[in-house]
Amino acid sequence: MAKEVLIQIASTQSYEEGSEERLEFSAAGTLHKREGSYYIVYRDSATAGTAEVTTSLKVEPAKVTLNRMGAIDQKQIFEQGVRHSSTYVTPQGSLFLQVLTEEMKIDLTEQGGNITLKYNLFFNEQWVSHNSLRINIKEDAPQ
Template sequence: MKSEIKLRIIGTQRDEEGEKNTIELVTEGKLYRKDGADYITYDESEISGMENSKTRLRLEKDRVQMKRTGQSSSDMVFCKEQNHVLDYRTPYGIFKMEIATDSLEVEIREEIVGSTVDISYTLTMVDSDSSTENKLKIEII
């Protein structure tokens, strides 16, 4: 069964020069359980720069998969002590990236409201070695 939910998503990115950029989005989504994992789905907006894209999160205790489809697409996996290489597809081309997850916390509460996902990770462009430090916080409000 799918539950209608409201999400607060806060993404913070710090580049190699230390410049910080934060985006906060409040949106509606859905939460459901399938094959022992929790899933959150939502539509991206113009604020995130990914309008006309959909995001699906597969949440497990020690692993989060974030799959985006639409104008830009990616399949990111966050797992402690494991790096993940992916192709990030955009209208401007395909970029190979590597994710190194620094910390990962997933808490899905029985009452749903107050559930959170916290991820800290480093994202490196494989071809250029430029990287950013990132934090992603998702709260069900």
């Protein structure tokens, strides 16, 4: 059974010239465990501007699969030491991206926890940025 949770996301992109972009937001969502994997689902407008995107994360012991559906469509796999490709589809067009995950820390139970991903982002085989993504999941307090 899915549990209602609060999901807090902090993302940093660092570029070669030294600049950084940071994004932080929170969203209500659900967390459940099935067959040894955790599933986190939430609706997000922060990554798509005002349009809504449903984001799901499948969290396995050594792999995180991000799946976005809606104004943005993307399926991205994060696995330490492995370079994975994806297509990032927006109303303006598609981008072919790759991520190489350098570090992955998963501390998750049915009550919540943390996921930390550090990875390099590539576009057309060219390095774009070093990224850090921290996801905190905690039980949603009753209203």
